[in-house]
Amino acid sequence: MTSDIEIAQQARILPMDEIAAKLNLPAEALELYGANKSKLNLHKLRLPADARQGRLILVSAISPTPAGEGKTTTTIGLGDALQRIGKSVCICLREPSMGPVFGMKGGATGGGHAQVMPMADINLHFTGDFAAIAAAHNLLAALIDNHLHQGNALGLDLRRITWRRVLDTNDRALRQIVVGLGGKANGYPREDGFDIVVASEVMAILCLASSLADLKRRLGNIVVGYRTDGQAVTAGQLQAQGAMAVLLKEAIKPNLVQTLEHTPALIHGGPFANIAHGCNSVVATRLALQHADYVVTEAGFGADLGAEKFIDIKCRKSGLRPHACVIVATIRALKYHGGQALSALPQESLSALKQGLANLQKHVENVSTHYGLPCVVALNRFSQDTEAELALVQACMAEQGVKVVLCTHWADGGAGAEMLAHEVVRLAAAESTMRLVYADEDTLWEKLRKLATAVYGAADIAAPAQVKAQLQAWQDAGYGHYPICVAKTPYSFTTDAAQRGVLAGHTLTVREARLCAGAEFIVLICDGVNTMPGLPAEPAAHRIDIDDQGNVSGLS
Known part of the structure; x- marks a missing residue:
């Protein structure tokens, strides 16, 4: 099987001025970093004569598992599919951190035939x-x-x-x-x-x-x-x-690249969603919305973390409003949430799938009920998925009034996500109905309670006395109107990374609070979360290499 990086290395890359032209960006605004990536000089940009306000599509997912879901791949595949059906589109992504690239992930630029290029550069130093x-x-x-x-x-x-x-x-x-x-x-x-x-x-x-x-x-x-x-x-x-x-004068300029199918992509900024707010830059998103009819962006990890922070922090502060949300899932990941062993995931198990669907149902509930967005489930299809399993997922989601679209963009590129693109266009036709989970005037403690009970399904919240006292001190000092940024495990609705599926009635415990007065939010760090990750037993760095001709291998 051809690896992701081999697919990327064999791809044809269009000159950057041709990619910029798709967004009506002037050539003089391009500041090239080599031949296939560019910064955009914000002072030399001009709004097109037919200045538009595009439709913003947010891609999120179920709680991530070792089986994989493919959120970034779906974001890219959807962008390519929208371009295939004749839409003006721009993809907005975060930049990968080299910590996970050499640690767990080994790369974060999509996969298969749904990737952004140049893959190796983006995953490594990119534009600095x-x-x-x-x-x-x-x-x-x-x-x-x-x-x-x-x-x-x-x-x-x-x-x-x-x-x-x-x-x-x-x-x-x-x-x-x-x-x-x-x-x-x-x-x-x-x-x-x-x-x-x-x-x-x-x-x-x-x-x-x-x-x-x-x-x-x-x-x-x-x-x-x-x-x-x-x-x-x-x-x-x-x-x-x-x-x-x-x-930071160069870093604030968005980075323009392209997908394998030459869809424009702005990749800019990269906060994690489990320890930060998990979204690309406001500057890049606004720029894309002014130059494309559809902007596809992702928020890190599941909808309980990335999508929530996208809405309650980024949208609250910027005025951005998504028009629709895509929730990415796989049969394999759902069975894992249902308790099936990782080694047994290729085998059909309707009982495990039914149990694991609770995770998807909760994320759909959060997006539709608490965030107020219309959504569609993008089900990345594997060859081992059975018709009975696919039918079970579709029937379950039909009860919530949500359509399930089977996607094969990993293997087929944008062509494998055209049905998803048509459904997204349909959902995004109406004006945004986005809602915030809590109000600015709520106290910091009440914001945490509303978020934990509504989105995480917790029965209660807890914190040591010193954390409560610190929050009250910040409240009294005038920081109480800030949104909160909860740093918790991405693998569960709880603070226990081993807890699969959905567990109702748990207690969310915060062990530390950090004031970010420049970013204008307050980080609440839960048990089990470190803001400096460690390397796993077998880090991706062991397989990443370069040959005498400068060709990188091992990124995926």
Whole structure:
């Protein structure tokens, strides 16, 4: 079988000006990074004469499993299919983090005949956005320690510095560290730690900022720690925002690439949905909506995480409104949620499938009832799927008034998702009916309760006394109107990654809270979640290689 990277390496790539022309983007706005990827200069863009506001399609999924679902592949396949049926379309995706590329995933640019190109470049350094974000983030960390070394005029409490460092690599050994060792010349010893770049508040700020000016404003509002009297100290007080913005001046420009079928794709920003807000940049999404009739975007992991944050954070803050939602599933993954062993998934099991359908049903309920969006189930078909299994899924979804469309875009490209494209066009014809799960004026604790009970199916929420006290302090300080960003396992509606399917009546426990005053949300970290992942027993790095001619292998 031909691998994903082999398919990508054999593909024909059109010149970037031809891809830009499909979106009526002027050639002078292209800043080429080699021959097959480009930054878009925001100052040289102009709205087309027939400026439009396209229909926004959100792609989400059931809770992910080791069996795989194919959300990114479906996003790309749907975009290609919409182009095949004559629609003006642009795909909006997040950039992959090299942590998972060399860790669990091995790549995140789609698969089979539904991929974005150049596959190896996108999965690796791409246009340097993540390096710029890491540099800006770590510059602020260096300025903090320098401020302490130079006399600490702002009175920062060394025990209450909240700004950690970042690295785009999975490295569990860096989660908790001590800095400043080696004597007076090296600063003050204190506890510190690393997060992965995609968990950086700078990443969130880049993805939520509406312009370079807004980016700089948000950077200045970052809270880096507290004084001994409890007053917050910001990056603006450290005079850091100007230099940080300079490091990000290229990163804020969206990246234009293409799919195997030459559909335009904007790939920009990359926060994870289990530890951050899981969406590509507002700048890229708005740009796409101004230049295409249909914009297909994805939100990370299942609809309980990515789609919820897309709506309750990105849409709340930007005014964007999806017109329809696609929920991706596979028979294999549903059987896994029903308790079937991973090795037995190729075998028919209607009982396991029926049990596992509860997971899909809950995600559909969330999208249609709590988010208020019309939806369709995209069922990625495998050769082992039986007619009885397919019929069971269709019958189950029919009871919820949702259509199931069988998709084969992994094998057939856009042609395998044309039926899905037609259903999406039908669903998106009406104006958006999107709803928010909670209101701005709800307290932070009430926002968590509403989210946990409605979307996760929890009976109650809990947190240590110090977390509750911190939330109340932020409430009193004027941050109570911020949305919340729950960092939890993506593999379950609960905080237990091993809990498959749906478990009603559980308690959602938050162990830590972080204020992101620049991104303008508050992160609530649940049990079992680390903002610096570790590598698995067999990391993808073991199989990734390059030959003497510079051809990369092992990415998938």
